[in-house]
Amino acid sequence: MRQDVAEPQLEAESETGDTVRRCALTRVRLPKQDLIRFVLAPTGEIVPDLKERLPGRGVWVTADHAVVAEAANRNVFARALKAQAKVPPGLAAQVDRLLVEAALGALALANKAGEVVFGTAKIEEAIAKAKVAALIHASDAAEDGCCKLDGRFRAVARGETPAPIRLFSADELGLASGKTNVIHAALIQGGAAAKFLASASRAERYRKGSAAAFAQPSGSDTDKE
Incomplete structure (x- = not known):
């Protein structure tokens, strides 16, 4: 390079x-x-x-x-x-941690705004009412429970559904929500939920190495402020 x-x-x-x-x-x-x-x-x-x-x-x-x-x-x-x-x-790891912390903070704000529901029964009810924008699964959640909710979401949603977010552990979800034993959650459509999705997607892209497509080299690597 x-x-x-x-x-x-x-x-x-x-x-x-x-x-x-x-x-x-x-x-x-x-x-x-x-x-x-x-x-x-x-x-x-x-x-x-x-x-x-x-x-x-x-x-x-x-x-x-x-x-x-x-x-x-x-x-x-x-x-x-x-x-x-x-x-x-460990600069790269520091950035990862900051991105995850930012996403968790956005999730906490979405929760305070009433745009997150927890528990399988409440999530299924929200899915049935077509209110869900995206699903969140703990990174350590069992696959069968995730697949069940994902299937119900796809069956009800119109068009392509966003991939479920699996960025956080159950403990991290618990800290962000103020609840215990948080394995699954659903985002209800709204402004705070949209901001969280953007923040979580950025953190996931950073980890997966798919930030953006390449273009022709040009421009500057510094800025003036």
Whole structure:
């Protein structure tokens, strides 16, 4: 992969109107939601900026665990910033943890908004009323229970159903919901549920390494703010 440093450049837009940036490692221009922004902290350490609010020039890397790990190994942050930069150990794992924490926080907000139901009976009732936007299964849930609910959801839903979310353990679901022994949940259609789905999907794509399709290299790997 090319490692040359391009000159800073203002934001560009894709054909769909999305703001795009170039990955500092792959040199591929992608929509901002498919990348992670990193900045140089006052301590000289590289830190992820998931909310894109931290001051300073940003370095953008594809939202993919393997790509972030490779960017850390190749020290692309220092080259992109043209400055000394210390990369903390386990940066890719740190990003994964932050993405999962953000998704869990969004799930807690959706729950407070009344857009999440728990328990097989309540989930089946919501499915029957065509209110379900997506299903959530604990990563350690038994397959037979998951398949049963998935089948009922597909039978009732119109068109293609979203893949069930299996990003969290039962303990993590319990902490986010304030309940115990949470194995299955269903998202009820609504704004808070939609925000959670976007957050969870981003975390899942990061883990699976399918952040976005490749395009022709172009643009800049840093930003001006």
